[in-house]
Amino acid sequence: MTPKFHNRKKELAVIAAVSLFILLFLIIAGCTQNSSSTNSAGSSGAVASVSSGVNSSFYTIRANVNKDCSGTPWYVGVMKGYFVSGGINFVDAGALDWSLQPAALVSGQTDVVDEHPNTLIDLKLAGANVTGVALSGQEPPEGDISEYHMQWLVLNSSPYYTIQDLVANGHKPKIAVGALGICADLENNAWFRANNLSNTSFQYVIMPDPQQEAALRSGQIDVAVLHPPFYTAAEKHGGVRVITTSYDAFGPQAGTTLLVFRDADIQEHPDDVRAFIKAYKNAERWSDNHLTESGILTAGVIGLSNATPHYYSQSGAITDDEIQPWIDAMVADGDIAPGQFKPSDLYTTEFSDTWVNETAVNGPDPVDPFPSLEKSTYD
Structure with a gap:
């Protein structure tokens, strides 16, 4: 049995989280074009239109695909035929803010999300019956900065070269993150904590990755705490430099994400999952x-001149070592109690x-089922 954390603040947070997911369900149910709660084909998403002709013998998987760093596997899966050859009807349920995607999964609007362990923990705290089934994202080996999960960028003209520079003379730096409760703020908190600085030493500015470069320059x-391909684009534009990376801030597990399904689908459709x-x-x-071709493909889809895709686990094997640092960071931030979660949960x-x-992997690519498809067709 999971030990109860006797902290009123945490109990209220969990209650608020449950209420939030109920509210988000109502919002999503009213706003998404795919109103079916069953696993049936059909969507207004781009991949569905590209994939014309649904195979009735295939199982349908719906997911929200945003035009950002998360899209590469979906683009590749369609354009290189992996979903079709695997017997999967993939339906793009359309772009949806990252903060709403977990609720879309829980409510049955979609069937899978690719999320960091802290998001999975938040879902379980809110009472969601969801589970990770394979390792997706992974931090690359130390040394290849161009593939790291995130980079912290500052202007070349700034006086910031170390974290100590950021807080010198009582300065409280404004640090942009895409949202709270995601990888960016958790890993930034860990970076400050590792340098004996608290989260009162800085100020978060909530801002989507695509807007951060302009905000930094102005x-x-x-x-700016950016994922690829946005840090790649910013660096190509010049005038910025890296002050730290996800690997330096959080270690070799900084890029860990899991493919997450509802427990009901895992139990009822294991072969399809x-x-x-x-x-x-x-x-x-x-x-x-x-990497070069997937970067070009991703850039073409999302409308950037340059793109670097995320780095992914070759095997998909989930280990406790990949997850434990995320649990430890949430404990350190006061989000969960010591011992409240273990990786196998x-x-x-x-x-x-x-x-x-x-x-x-090192052999020939599958036959492209859409040979006439231009990269920009994914719109």
Whole structure:
């Protein structure tokens, strides 16, 4: 049994989280075009239109695909045919703010999300019956800064070269993050904590990644915390430099994300979940092994001149070591109690047979089912 954390502040936070998810469900149910709560084909999303002709013998997976760093596996999965060859009808349910995507999963509007462990913990705190089935994102080996999960950027003209510079003379830097309760703020908190600084030493400015570069250049913020491809684009534009990275701030688990499904689907459709994992992981392996092409493909879709895709786990194997640092960071931030969660609470080993390097990673690519498809068609 999970030990109860006797802290009124935390109890109120959990109650608020449950209320929030109920509210988000109502919002999403009223706003999304796919109102079905069953697993049926059909969507207004871009991939669905590209994939014309739904195969009735395939299982349908719906997901929200944003035009940002998270989109690469979806683009590759469609354009290189991994979903079709894996027996999956993939339906793009349309772009949706990251803060709403977990609620879309819980409410049945979508079937899978790719999230960091802290988001999965937040869902479980809110009473959601969801579980990780495979490792998706992973921090690359130390040294290749261009593939790290995030970079903290400052202006070249700024006096900031170290974290101590940021807080010198009582300065309280404005640090932009896409939202609170995500990877950016959790890892930034850890960076400050590791340098014996508290989260009162800075001020968060909530701002989507695509807006942060302009805000940094105009002086509205001191630090932009960016994912690829946005840090790649900012650096190509010049005038900025890296003050730290996700690897330096959080270590080798900084890029950890899990593919998350509802428990009901895991229990009722295990073979279909397994087929999706294989298809999605094959798309991620292709991206890892064709970084230039996957970057060009991603840039074309989201409208940037340059893009760097995220780095993904080749095997998909979930380990306690990948998750524990996230739990430790949430404990340090006061979000959960010591011992309240252990890594195995967040994932199942039911699909460990998919946690291998499959599909000729170094061999020929699959036949492209859409040979006439232009990269910009994903609109």
